[in-house]
Amino acid sequence: MRAEARISRHFDVVVVGAGPAGSAAAVSAARAGLSVALVDKARFPRHKLCGGAFSGRAVASHRRAFGTDLPAAPHLTKNAITFGAFGVDLGRYDDIPPLYLTMRESLDLSLFEAALDAGAQDFSGHVPQGIDLSGPRPVLSLGEISLAADVVIGCDGVSSAIARALYGRPFDPKEIGFALEVELPEPQTPPELRIDFGAANWGYGWVFPKTCGTTIGIGGIHARNPDLKARLATYLAERGVVGRPNVKGQYLPFGAPRRIPGRDSVLLAGDAAGLVDPITGEGIGHALESGRLAAEAAIAALSEGDPKRALPLYRRKLAPIHRSMQHARLIRPLLFQPRFQSAFIAGFRRSRSLKYEYLRLLAGETEYADISRQLARRLPHHLWRAFMKNGPKRQETEPKTP
Ligand SMILES: Cc1cc2nc3c(=O)[nH]c(=O)nc-3n(C[C@H](O)[C@H](O)[C@H](O)COP(=O)(O)OP(=O)(O)OC[C@H]3O[C@@H](n4cnc5c(N)ncnc54)[C@H](O)[C@@H]3O)c2cc1C
Structure with missing residues (x-):
């Protein structure tokens, strides 16, 4: 039997999950003067399965959320990369924009500590045992403590309990x-x-x-x-x-962004919202960015006195990331579909622009919309039309009514 909650607390914002998305959300909301609870089932430092590559995109998102270029965590800086494709060596490229290689244990600890330094209250080591979204305010039960929130930001990763409470399951495993x-x-x-x-x-x-x-x-x-x-x-x-x-x-939620990332005053960010790049597999940058944007939406909705405005405000802020993901899904077959493999290898070897565009993408210096515009100019017209016709199918799962 579940223990009845004995202590009740109220916060402007409860953030569930203290990875990159959650810490970015918490730091942004706390620095704006909101009361913030930061809940995570783990205690930090904790392990997170991840390559730990921190791209130029992530640097820019980190700067916007935390105010510094790089987190205070040890990392290795690399300015050269070797590519291979389908068993063929494509060579080494020097003088690329820097990529930072981190260990998630220390990266996430430094982000989490920055959020606490900003004033977020530490509820790590607590698993929400009950998530009640049916009342006038969302309420999370952490055993003996119950947290009521004006806005909840679910940043609890690919197996998100908040997404499960909204949709019945976080993702369709066949889609990700x-x-x-x-x-x-x-x-x-x-x-x-x-x-x-x-x-x-x-x-x-x-x-x-x-x-x-x-x-x-x-x-x-x-x-x-x-x-x-x-x-x-x-x-x-x-x-x-x-x-x-x-x-x-x-699981890696790449290529399956949630079209509607939440409901009313409950928002999803980072992996919980399916924001992993469908081509590069990168998720840290979008997690940092979406966490900050969710916090900004919460701040604006609360200043309007209407927490339920958080979702429409967040959707507007998230639209550029969603558009970028749609473009990426559109051009993904060019990289990965078997019938294009030899064309891809030849193109990558020959064309300066293809490999440099990929590197510029990792560096956050270009976006998929620009790349697909370039492709549209270069590809034979019939091939491009075929891509456009078979464009990405969105995950249309709508929130279920509680
Ligand atoms: C093998 C692998 C390699 C990857 N390599 C890279 C890479 O090199 N570069 C890159 O940019 N991305 C990479 N990614 C993607 C990246 O790891 C994620 O996109 C990123 O961690 C998303 O951040 P997040 O904050 O949304 O979620 P997470 O980092 O997953 O954080 C979620 C947090 O929520 C907590 N949590 C989970 N469930 C609950 C619950 N019920 N209650 C409370 N707390 C909960 C967890 O303890 C965790 O702290 C990789 C992913 C995988 C699987």
Whole structure:
């Protein structure tokens, strides 16, 4: 039987999940003078399965939310990258915009501490046991403590309990991605940063050097990769990894953004809103950005005296990220569909713009809309029309009525 809540607290904003999205939401709301509870089932530092690549996009989003370029966490800076595609080596590229390689344990700890420093109250180590969205205000029961909120921001990742409370389940596993990763304590020789398109079906593999070892993984659309473990074994063997490192896996909500990320005064941000880039697999940058935007929507709705305005305000703020994701889904087949593989390899080798656009994208210097405009100019007209016709299907799951 569930313990009855004995202490009741009220906050302007309750943020559930203290990863990049949650800490960005909490820091933004707290700095605006709102009372904020930051809830996480874990205590920090905690492990998070992730490559930990912190791109230029993430730097820009971090600056907007926290006010500094880089989090106060150790990282390795890399200015060169090696690409492969479908088993073919595409070479090394030097002088790329910097990519920062972090360990999530320390990255997330530093973000979480910044949110607490800004005034958010620490409810880490608490799992919401009951989420009641039926009353005039959302109420979360954390066992003996119950938290009532004007606005709830669900930043609790790919298995979001807040999304489950809204929609019945966080995602359709057939729609999203899955990734497997190993963390090796030793550096690879040479300690290169590497991305291999097609190491998984409709996905890629990565080798990310870190300050304390190497992270190697592969990820792709879950439904298209029933043999992901075998593919990882092949990828590790190709990288010269011997032995049987500990393999961990997690769903990756890439390519399935929620069209309506919440209901009334309950908002979803980061992975809980499906905001992982469907081509690069990056999620930290959009998590930071959407967390901040959700907080801004909450601040505006509360200043209007109507918490339920939070969702429409948030949707407007999130529209550019949603548009970018739609463009990315549109051009994703060009990179990953088997019939385009040889054209992709030849194009990537030959064309300065294709690989540099990819790097500029990671650096946050361009957007998918610009890339798809360039493609529209370059591709034969009939091919582009075929893409436009088969454009991305959105996840249309609407919130269920409580
Ligand atoms: C294998 C792998 C590799 C990746 N590599 C990269 C990469 O290199 N670069 C990149 O940008 N992105 C990468 N991503 C994606 C990235 O990890 C996510 O997009 C990012 O962590 C999303 O941040 P978030 O704050 O939304 O969620 P999370 O980081 O998942 O944080 C969610 C938080 O919510 C808490 N939580 C969960 N459930 C509950 C609950 N019921 N109650 C309370 N708290 C809860 C968790 O403890 C956690 O602290 C990778 C993902 C995977 C799986």
